[in-house]
Amino acid sequence: QSALTQPRSVSGSPGQSVTISCTGTTSDVGGYDWVSWYQQHPGKAPKLLIYDVYKRPSGVPARFSGSKSDSTASLTISGLQADDEANYYCSSYAGVHVFVVFGGGTELTVL
Amino acid sequence: QVQLQESGPGLVKPSETLSLSCSVSGVSMSTTGHFWAWIRQPPGGGLEWIASIQSNGRISHNPSFAGRTTMSVDTSKSVFSLRLATVTAADTAKYFCARDLYGFTEFDSWGSGTLVTVSS
Numbered sequence: 001q002s003a004l005t006q007p008r009s010v011s012g013s014p015g016q017s018v019t020i021s022c023t024g025t026t027s028d029v030g031g032y033d034w035v036s037w038y039q040q041h042p043g044k045a046p047k048l049l050i051y052d053v054y055k056r057p058s059g060v061p062a063r064f065s066g067s068k069s070d071s072t073a074s075l076t077i078s079g080l081q082a083d084d085e086a087n088y089y090c091s092s093y094a095g096v097h098v099f100v101v102f103g104g105g106t107e108l109t110v111l
Numbered sequence: 112q113v114q115l116q117e118s119g120p121g122l123v124k125p126s127e128t129l130s131l132s133c134s135v136s137g138v139s140m141s142t143t144g145h146f147w148a149w150i151r152q153p154p155g156g157g158l159e160w161i162a163s164i165q166s167n168g169r170i171s172h173n174p175s176f177a178g179r180t181t182m183s184v185d186t187s188k189s190v191f192s193l194r195l196a197t198v199t200a201a202d203t204a205k206y207f208c209a210r211d212l213y214g215f216t217e218f219d220s221w222g223s224g225t226l227v228t229v230s231s
Contacts, residue, residue: 034216038158045207045224046158051217089158091218099171099215100160 003101004029004090011109017078020106022090023071028101030071034093037066037075040105041086049088050075077108085110113137115208115222123202123229129195133208133222140186141166146211147184148218149193151204159204163211164191171215198229 005023012018022029022037029035035053038046048057050066053073063078073092077084090103119131133147140147148163162172164182172180176195184191195202205226209218 036217038218045221046218047221048217048219051219057219091158091160093215097174099163099173102158102160105157 003094003098004092004103006088006090006103006106008104009107009109011111012077012080013111014080014082016080017076018080018108020075020077020088020090020108022073022075022092022103024073024092024101025071027098028071028092028094029068029073031095032093033068035066035068035073036091037064037073038089038091039084039086040089046089080110082110084108113210113220115210115220117206117208117222117225119206119225119227121226121228123198123227124231125199125229126197129198129202129227129229130192131206131208131225131227132190132192135189135191135210138210140184140189140191144213146171146214147191148209148211149182150207150209150218150221151202152207152224153201153204156204160215161193161195161206163215165214200229203227203229 037050054066146163149161181194205224210220
């Protein structure tokens with residue numbers, strides 16, 4: 001069982017928007033503004049999409065955005081494209097004893 | 112551009128020690144403030160952080176591994192390593208090395224991963 005809870009799957013049609021949630025506790029997501037999101041295509045390494053809740057690394061399209069409310073972080077993908085079909089993982093800093101926790105992952109299907 | 116590449120045996124026997132190395136190129140591992148991490152993913156499963164090491168050798172471990180993990184770093188050779196002791200079938204996974212940019216908050220560069228199977 002993962003420390004952060006994500007929906008197992010979400011889906012959307014091309015051009016639509018989808019939001020993936022990531023629920024933790026006050027010991028991780030709710031306690032720090034250090035939430036990251038990763039995209040992983042099958043057989044590939046994860047790719048950093050979002051860090052520090054909402055910041056995007058260079059080269060990540062603005063279609064990907066992050067936010068947080070209390071102990072739940074969210075990743076929103078707007079203008080869905082076929083290549084967005086992948087697994088998405090959230091992670092959070094979790095303090096000086098646990099350090100890092102990941103979510104169980106969400107499979108995005110583009111219909 | 113930072114590049115990482117894992118290497119090590121693909122098959123380890125139960126109760127033995129898993130040893131992996133990660134070669135880093137495109138950046139100096141001595142850069143202050145950067146960490147280097149191991150993360151694993153069991154077949155069909157999610158990601159699990161194992162441990163991170165700083166260039167000065169200071170290591171932070173995932174407590175769920177109950178002291179089975181050891182890391183080392185050789186900045187002159189641009190290599191860092193993982194040793195996981197007393198493995199079981201539950202340790203079968205793809206193991207990724209990654210740059211842990213500022214310590215536990217974002218893994219911004221990843222190796223392609225190496226599959227390690229624990230079986231007799």
